[in-house]
Amino acid sequence: MLLQSLINGVTMGGIYALIALGFVLIYKASKVLNFAQGELVMVGGFICLALSEFLPLWASIVLAVILSALLGFLIEKAVLKPLIGEPILSVIMVTLGLAYMMRGLVLAIWGPDIRAFPQLFPPGAFNIYGIVIPYVYLGGLLLSIAAIAIFILFFTRTTMGVAMRAVADDQSAAMSLGVSVEKVFAISWAISAMVAAVGGILVGNIYGGINVNFAFIGLKVFAVVILGGLDSIPGAIVGGIVIGVAEALGGTYLEPYVGGGFKDVFPLLLMLVIMAIKPYGLFGTERIERV
Amino acid sequence: MANKLLELNNIEVIYNDFILVLKGVSMEIEKGSIVTLLGPNGAGKTTTLKSISGLIKPERGEVTRGTIVYDGKRIENREPEENAMEGIIQVMEGRRIFEELTVEENLKVGSYISGNADFDMVYNYFPNLKERKNLRGGYLSGGEQQMLAIGRALLAKPKLLLLDEPSLGLAPMVVKEIFNIIKRINEQENVTILLVEQNAKLALEIADYGYIMENGRIVMDGEAEKLRQNEDVREFYMGMTEMGRKSYREAKRYKRRKRWLT
Numbered sequence: 001m002l003l004q005s006l007i008n009g010v011t012m013g014g015i016y017a018l019i020a021l022g023f024v025l026i027y028k029a030s031k032v033l034n035f036a037q038g039e040l041v042m043v044g045g046f047i048c049l050a051l052s053e054f055l056p057l058w059a060s061i062v063l064a065v066i067l068s069a070l071l072g073f074l075i076e077k078a079v080l081k082p083l084i085g086e087p088i089l090s091v092i093m094v095t096l097g098l099a100y101m102m103r104g105l106v107l108a109i110w111g112p113d114i115r116a117f118p119q120l121f122p123p124g125a126f127n128i129y130g131i132v133i134p135y136v137y138l139g140g141l142l143l144s145i146a147a148i149a150i151f152i153l154f155f156t157r158t159t160m161g162v163a164m165r166a167v168a169d170d171q172s173a174a175m176s177l178g179v180s181v182e183k184v185f186a187i188s189w190a191i192s193a194m195v196a197a198v199g200g201i202l203v204g205n206i207y208g209g210i211n212v213n214f215a216f217i218g219l220k221v222f223a224v225v226i227l228g229g230l231d232s233i234p235g236a237i238v239g240g241i242v243i244g245v246a247e248a249l250g251g252t253y254l255e256p257y258v259g260g261g262f263k264d265v266f267p268l269l270l271m272l273v274i275m276a277i278k279p280y281g282l283f284g285t286e287r288i289e290r291v
Numbered sequence: 292m293a294n295k296l297l298e299l300n301n302i303e304v305i306y307n308d309f310i311l312v313l314k315g316v317s318m319e320i321e322k323g324s325i326v327t328l329l330g331p332n333g334a335g336k337t338t339t340l341k342s343i344s345g346l347i348k349p350e351r352g353e354v355t356r357g358t359i360v361y362d363g364k365r366i367e368n369r370e371p372e373e374n375a376m377e378g379i380i381q382v383m384e385g386r387r388i389f390e391e392l393t394v395e396e397n398l399k400v401g402s403y404i405s406g407n408a409d410f411d412m413v414y415n416y417f418p419n420l421k422e423r424k425n426l427r428g429g430y431l432s433g434g435e436q437q438m439l440a441i442g443r444a445l446l447a448k449p450k451l452l453l454l455d456e457p458s459l460g461l462a463p464m465v466v467k468e469i470f471n472i473i474k475r476i477n478e479q480e481n482v483t484i485l486l487v488e489q490n491a492k493l494a495l496e497i498a499d500y501g502y503i504m505e506n507g508r509i510v511m512d513g514e515a516e517k518l519r520q521n522e523d524v525r526e527f528y529m530g531m532t533e534m535g536r537k538s539y540r541e542a543k544r545y546k547r548r549k550r551w552l553t
């Protein structure tokens with residue numbers, strides 16, 4: 001029982017970590033707090049769901065991820081780029097506005113009802129020494145680990161990835177070597193929306209069905225990045241797993257006593273406690289303006 | 292000069308639409324040469340380099356008068372990336388290493404536009420860096436950081452390398468070493484160099500030609516050899532005067548400055 005909820009927790013945590021990496025990426029590159037990350041998860045999920053009605057599932061997944069990247073890219077070019085240099089609060093308001101727009105759009109197209117999500121993994125479970133791991137969790141865990149690994153390889157091995165970290169470190173110095181900061185900002189949004197879509201598809205599989213409230217996964221992602229530190233990649237990964245596990249354990253062990261829904265509140269409580277001890281998150285290095 | 296790589300014609304630079312910093316600066320740089328730009332703090336040396344590389348742009352600076360001609364083309368107020376792509380690479384004051392990135396990753400950023408991943412060429416000039424290639428930039432000594440800053444700029448395949456006070460805050464021995472390497476780079480890599488310095492003595496030793504800037508204007512220029520012999524330069528910029536009392540020196544400095552400015 002304990003082991004099983006731990007595994008569920010780590011799986012959800014891995015996916016939260018993946019989505020949170022997108023948030024951290026945008027913050028590191030451009031100091032923009034993207035309050036629409038949860039909505040990007042939702043939109044990615046719905047694009048995949050819509051495409052799967054007339055395409056094979058694998059093709060809809062690939063296409064959904066590509067279209068999400070495009071969406072992220074366009075959002076940066078059309079909405080964020082004109083705001084470069086504006087006060088941080090206006091930029092935050094704009095990302096909040098984006099979030100509402102995306103929710104409105106999803107509501108307008110798909111309505112409020114929960115829609116069944118196309119299943120990537122076979123039903124049933126993997127059984128080892130009495131520990132039962134549903135295939136959807138196992139698959140979700142493996143795919144999120146793979147996606148995080150690709151993310152990390154991109155930023156450590158490729159010239160583009162390293163140049164993006166350089167922009168996060170010292171924008172003018174990167175420019176002096178010919179790195180286009182505009183391009184880097186746009187690519188960070190594209191990648192961020194991509195990982196959000198992958199996260200959305202994996203969670204959609206686990207939930208089995210999604211509606212517009214899917215975007216509330218953004219709240220968990222904020223908990224993750226605040227816990228790990230807004231600007232820390234290892235922080236996002238550790239924070240993701242902590243929140244995922246806390247949620248699973250809270251659901252299994254505490255919910256019976258304190259009532260339903262506690263599963264969703266427990267990670268936030270935990271976050272508050274940790275914040276009281278470490279105000280800049282577990283791994284956050286810089287002094288960050290609190291919003 | 293038939294072989295001009297860069298020419299500033301009477302340029303005026305303004306920050307934030309109203310702070311006038313360069314007040315009509317003209318310079319010429321011959322292909323293959325080392326030219327040094329000297330002058331006290333706040334004279335406008337860094338601004339001159341940034342107006343060539345385009346890095347004034349993100350600081351809300353603008354060339355409002357005059358022209359900058361590079362390789363026969365006008366380039367004033369272009370984007371820094373575009374200039375970098377055409378071979379104008381600036382090594383900024385204070386080295387500006389990517390501290391979170393390793394030495395090798397710093398070099399990788401240098402290869403971003405050129406695709407030239409010949410890190411051994413850099414290690415050849417700066418063997419210290421090779422031993423530290425997996426160390427984060429922030430952990431290097433000041434001298435090593437300057438070497439890394441120059442090394443990663445080299446990987447961008449510069450035709451014109453703009454060096455902003457490479458000697459700043461470094462021990463004299465290290466400065467000597469770095470200046471020797473700058474000279475070698477100029478000769479072996481076929482790179483033209485514009486070197487901004489406060490250390491006039493060393494700069495004039497490796498340079499072919501020198502300009503002296505004060506208060507946003509060029510107040511003197513000439514062959515490096517001639518400047519080295521010049522009494523005013525020796526006194527004000529090379530600290531080579533035997534003159535005694537400071538107050539006298541100050542008075543004289545004032546007088547001479549006035550003379551330059553008129």
Ligand SMILES: Nc1ncnc2c1ncn2[C@@H]1O[C@H](COP(=O)(O)OP(=O)(O)O)[C@@H](O)[C@H]1O
Binds near residue numbers: 330331333
């Ligand atoms: N980004 C900027 N905005 C406004 N003023 C600036 C800016 N950069 C430099 N200045 C001003 O321009 C003058 C020349 O500065 P600078 O070019 O850095 O001189 P130097 O490199 O010779 O010390 C100084 O008075 C400085 O305050």
Ligand SMILES: [Mg+2]
Binds near residue numbers: 336384455
């Ligand atoms: Mg300067």
